[in-house]
Structure formats: C-alpha cells, structure tokens
Amino acid sequence: MIAFERTAHATERRAGDETFAFRGVKNVPLNFQLGEWRLLSIAHRLAVYECTNRAAPPLATLPSLGEADGYLLTSLPAPIDLPHGGGSWIKRVLRHYPRHFVDLTTGYDAYLEKFSGKTRSTLKRKLRKFQELSGGAIDWKEYRTPDELRIFMPLARTLSAKTYQERLLRAGLPDSARFADETMARAARDEVRAYILFLDAKPVSYLFLPIDDTRVIYAHLGYDPAVSEHSPGTVLQLLALERLFAERRFSVFDFTEGGGGHKELFATHTEQCVDMLILKRTLSTLTLSSVHATFVRTEAALAKLVETLGLKKRLKQLLRRAASSGD
Numbered sequence: 001m002i003a004f005e006r007t008a009h010a011t012e013r014r015a016g017d018e019t020f021a022f023r024g025v026k027n028v029p030l031n032f033q034l035g036e037w038r039l040l041s042i043a044h045r046l047a048v049y050e051c052t053n054r055a056a057p058p059l060a061t062l063p064s065l066g067e068a069d070g071y072l073l074t075s076l077p078a079p080i081d082l083p084h085g086g087g088s089w090i091k092r093v094l095r096h097y098p099r100h101f102v103d104l105t106t107g108y109d110a111y112l113e114k115f116s117g118k119t120r121s122t123l124k125r126k127l128r129k130f131q132e133l134s135g136g137a138i139d140w141k142e143y144r145t146p147d148e149l150r151i152f153m154p155l156a157r158t159l160s161a162k163t164y165q166e167r168l169l170r171a172g173l174p175d176s177a178r179f180a181d182e183t184m185a186r187a188a189r190d191e192v193r194a195y196i197l198f199l200d201a202k203p204v205s206y207l208f209l210p211i212d213d214t215r216v217i218y219a220h221l222g223y224d225p226a227v228s229e230h231s232p233g234t235v236l237q238l239l240a241l242e243r244l245f246a247e248r249r250f251s252v253f254d255f256t257e258g259g260g261g262h263k264e265l266f267a268t269h270t271e272q273c274v275d276m277l278i279l280k281r282t283l284s285t286l287t288l289s290s291v292h293a294t295f296v297r298t299e300a301a302l303a304k305l306v307e308t309l310g311l312k313k314r315l316k317q318l319l320r321r322a323a324s325s326g327d
Contacts, residue, residue: 021212023048025068030292033299042288044279046072051273070279075099075257078272090289094275095296100267102253104216108245114268123238126231130199133230139198140239146187152194153180156206156220159196163222173208173220186210193244197223197236205232207240214251216244218263237266 026048029041047068052075065071070090078096102111112120131138143152153173160172186192193216197205205223209216223232244250255263257273264270279285 020049020073021052023050023074025066028072030288032292032295042292044285045069046277048072048074051075051077065280069285070277073276073278075273076276078274088281090277090279090281090285092277092289092293094277096272096274097257098259098270099257099273100255100259100263100270102241102255102266103268104245104250104253106268108242111241111245111268119265123234126234127238130230130232130235134199138235138239139201140236141196141198142240142243143194143196144187144190144192146184149183149187149192149194152196152206153183155196155203156194156208159203159206159224160220160222162224162226172222173206193240195236195240195243197232197239199227199230199232204230205236207236209240211250214249216250216253218253218255233262234265237262241266 024047026046027043028046028048029043032040032042045068047065047070049071051073072094115123127138143149156173157175163172183192191211193209193211195207195209196203203224204227206221207218208220210219211217221233223236241253244253255267257275277289279289
C-alpha cells in the first residue's frame with residue numbers, strides 16, 4: 001500500500017522504501033494512432049508520476065490533485081493492480097510496454113561479451129566501415145558543459161528536423177526556450193551528456209542524454225536518413241556507451257518506455273511496464289476514455305493482423321520514407 005507524502009523539494013512522493021518521482025502537471029495527450037501514424041490527440045491536464053522503484057506494490061492512496069484533471073502513473077512494473085478510488089475515478093491501464101536497460105557497472109569489455117560472436121563482428125564491421133568512410137578516424141564529439149551545449153543545440157536541431165522522429169512522430173529535439181533553459185541548468189550541474197557524429201564535417205547523428213543521479217536517460221536521438229545505409233545511429237550509440245562506461249559514474253542506461261530493434265540490440269535486460277491513467281469521473285472523461293480504449297483495442301488487432309500477414313516492416317518503411325521525403 002503506497003501513501004504519497006510531499007517532500008521538501010516537491011519532486012518525489014515516498015512510501016516506505018518505494019519512490020515515485022513527480023514529473024509535474026502536464027498536458028498529456030491521449031493519442032489515436034495507427035502504428036507510428038498519429039491521427040488525433042486529445043490532451044488532459046494530468047499530474048505525472050514516474051515509478052522509479054521496480055518493486056513498487058499496488059497503489060492505494062493518491063496525493064492531492066490540485067489543478068490537474070487526473071493522474072498519469074508511468075513505468076509501473078507489470079502486472080499491476082488498479083488502486084482503489086471508489087466511483088469518483090476512472091481507472092485504466094493506458095498501455096503495456098517493455099523498458100530496456102544497459103547495466104553500466106560491468107565495464108565496456110564485459111558488456112560487449114553479452115553480444116553473440118556474430119553480432120560483435122557485425123558491430124565492429126559497422127565501426128570499421130564508418131572509420132574508413134571518414135578518412136581513417138571517426139569524427140564525433142561529446143557536449144556536457146553549458147558552452148558546449150550551446151554549440152550542440154543548433155547542430156542537433158538542424159539534424160533533428162530531417163528525422164522521421166520529428167516529421168512523423170513530432171518527437172524531435174525540442175526547440176523551445178524552456179527546453180534550452182532546462183538543458184543549460186542541467187549542464188551547469190553536470191547532468192547531461194550529448195553527442196554528435198559527423199561525416200565530411202556535417203552532423204549525421206545526434207544523441208541527447210539527461211542524467212538523473214546515476215541513471216542516464218535515452219531522451220532524444222536521430223540521424224540523417226540520407227546516410228542511413230552507413231548505420232550512423234548504431235555507430236554513435238556504441239561510441240557513446242563506451243564513453244559512459246569509461247566514466248565509471250553511472251549505474252544504468254535507461255532506454256525508457258517502448259520497444260524497438262535498436263533498444264533490444266543494445267540492452268542487457270528488459271522489464272515489462274504499464275502506464276496507468278486515473279481521471280476524475282465525468283460524462284466527458286468517461287466517454288473519451290471508453291472511445292479511446294475501444295480504438296486502442298482495434299488498433300492492436302489490426303497491428304497483429306498486419307504482422308501475421310508479414311506486412312509490418314514494409315508499412316513502417318513506407319511511413320518513414322514518406323515522412324523523411326516530406327516538405
């Protein structure tokens with residue numbers, strides 16, 4: 001049973017040994033989408049809490065709601081029991097997903113041993129080919145101080161604008177003043193690592209990693225689709241991981257929510273998680289939640305059918321190609 005209590009910094013809610021990080025009151029969209037293609041988003045003002053303890057028990061007591069319409073509880077270990085709340089709440093599991101991690105405590109050489117011999121050979125070949133393509137030495141840079149991040153941001157933003165993450169998912173590197181201010185504040189506390197891979201002096205891949213204590217967070221990434229055949233994202237991921245292992249400061253590289261071949265390839269372990277949505281019960285929220293739940297079930301059934309027919313990879317490639325070639 002978890003009862004939340006307000007801390008002095010108002011950034012965590014604790015219950016015994018269980019910890020939930022308060023991520024703020026945000027406009028959180030309920031997305032109606034087919035695969036990666038977003039059709040419609042309807043936002044709720046929610047108090048967002050991230051589960052940072054992988055052994056958290058079922059929730060029972062919720063904190064004061066304040067200005068929010070409800071709660072979004074993310075990264076709860078699956079399976080999870082819905083908290084009690086009476087008839088005044090609409091409670092549902094919003095989504096199930098894997099969460100992939102890299103154990104950064106083993107050392108880089110030991111980490112490489114987790115790959116099969118064939119995969120290690122493939123990764124080394126990608127690095128070697130990119131090195132040859134770069135004239136004998138891979139050109140890449142790390143950015144961590146405020147002055148360095150001021151150089152990184154415009155370079156990465158230009159690159160992000162070319163990626164399918166921004167064109168299709170609207171999940172590129174933010175260009176808001178708020179994000180820039182938060183990044184500079186993090187850099188001043190040595191709580192960010194950012195990397196850019198260059199080819200012919202031009203950025204071709206970027207990686208932006210905030211740091212919470214000893215946890216490195218896979219936040220924003222992308223690569224120029226024009227050079228995708230040279231695996232710039234894979235090359236930069238390997239280089240960044242080697243650098244992070246060498247620091248001997250971090251415990252885990254958190255790929256955050258969601259699956260994907262890239263995350264599965266590099267992860268050392270995976271946990272199944274759920275996000276839980278808890279809304280004030282009104283006619284509008286009940287209607288929207290029911291319609292969204294029905295849509296999600298239908299989309300899942302269609303996705304399963306597409307995968308059964310062997311069309312999933314082809315459709316994904318077509319969507320990404322369309323997003324990358326758009327104006």
